[in-house]
Amino acid sequence: DAGVIQSPRHEVTEMGQEVTLRCKPISGHDYLFWYRQTMMRGLELLIYFNNNVPIDDSGMPEDRFSAKMPNASFSTLKIQPSEPRDSAVYFCASSFGTGGSGYTFGSGTRLTVV
Amino acid sequence: GEDVEQSLFLSVREGDSSVINCTYTDSSSTYLYWYKQEPGAGLQLLTYIFSNMDMKQDQRLTVLLNKKDKHLSLRIADTQTGDSAIYFCAESSDGGFKTIFGAGTRLFVKA
Numbered sequence A: 001d002a003g004v005i006q007s008p009r010h011e012v013t014e015m016g017q018e019v020t021l022r023c024k025p026i027s028g029h030d031y032l033f034w035y036r037q038t039m040m041r042g043l044e045l046l047i048y049f050n051n052n053v054p055i056d057d058s059g060m061p062e063d064r065f066s067a068k069m070p071n072a073s074f075s076t077l078k079i080q081p082s083e084p085r086d087s088a089v090y091f092c093a094s095s096f097g098t099g100g101s102g103y104t105f106g107s108g109t110r111l112t113v114v
Numbered sequence B: 001g002e003d004v005e006q007s008l009f010l011s012v013r014e015g016d017s018s019v020i021n022c023t024y025t026d027s028s029s030t031y032l033y034w035y036k037q038e039p040g041a042g043l044q045l046l047t048y049i050f051s052n053m054d055m056k057q058d059q060r061l062t063v064l065l066n067k068k069d070k071h072l073s074l075r076i077a078d079t080q081t082g083d084s085a086i087y088f089c090a091e092s093s094d095g096g097f098k099t100i101f102g103a104g105t106r107l108f109v110k111a
Helices: none
Strands: A005-007 A010-013 A019-024 A031-038 A042-050 A053-056 A065-071 A074-079 A088-095 A109-113 B004-006 B009-013 B018-024 B029-037 B043-050 B055-058 B061-066 B071-076 B085-093 B099-101 B105-110
Touching: A005 A088, A010 A019, A019 A088, A019 A109, A031 A074, A042 A065, A042 A074, A042 B099, A053 A065, A074 A088, B004 B085, B009 B018, B018 B029, B018 B085, B018 B105, B029 B061, B029 B071, B043 B055, B043 B061, B043 B071, B071 B085
Parallel strands: A010 A109, B009 B105
Antiparallel strands: A005 A019, A019 A074, A031 A042, A031 A088, A042 A053, A065 A074, A088 A109, B004 B018, B018 B071, B029 B043, B029 B085, B055 B061, B061 B071, B085 B099, B085 B105
16 A cells, blocks of 8 residues: 555645645545644644544634545545645544554645745 | 643664653553654654553564553664654543644754
8 A cells, every 4th residue: 555645745825825635545544634733833633534524623723724535535625715824734644443553644745825 | 631741852872772751641541652753754653552551562662651650651772863753652542533642752863
């Protein structure tokens, strides 16, 4: 398996623009997580899905953020409109079952909003 | 809420042992993890331990768990320059699925 695939690796956009981040989890994994990493706040869980259904989105910072998982092999995180304070590295991770064996993380998308 | 704390920096000489410490607050933690993050990469699971264990060894890595004090440590024997990275401690509790991550300890290995 190629692991968790995220695209794009880097994204630079202007304030106010819509940004869409993409993730392909490991085949057979039934949990998918979106995290945001910044120097100031560390790793923050934004939302997670189980069998394509959003379970907990309490970490989504505000209504400008939305996430979808239309099928078991694809998820998106959208920011509309983007703001400079959204600049961060966004990670997608997936796991199987109860999570005792840990998560597999993607390489991340570095987002810069100017 | 649950919290995981770890020191931010550790510097060691190549060939020495590194010990990275972590404390957590959730007494119902079932799984405790160590992840490694290299520059420009995602987190990689290094090892994990169940809460009913007090030690786990995997090649150069030794994990010690003191459940009474809610203290977890990662020892890296014969530390190499390739071990330079950020190490994250994390925990998840029984019945819950969220994993709580610490802020990460940046390990510097001097040649």
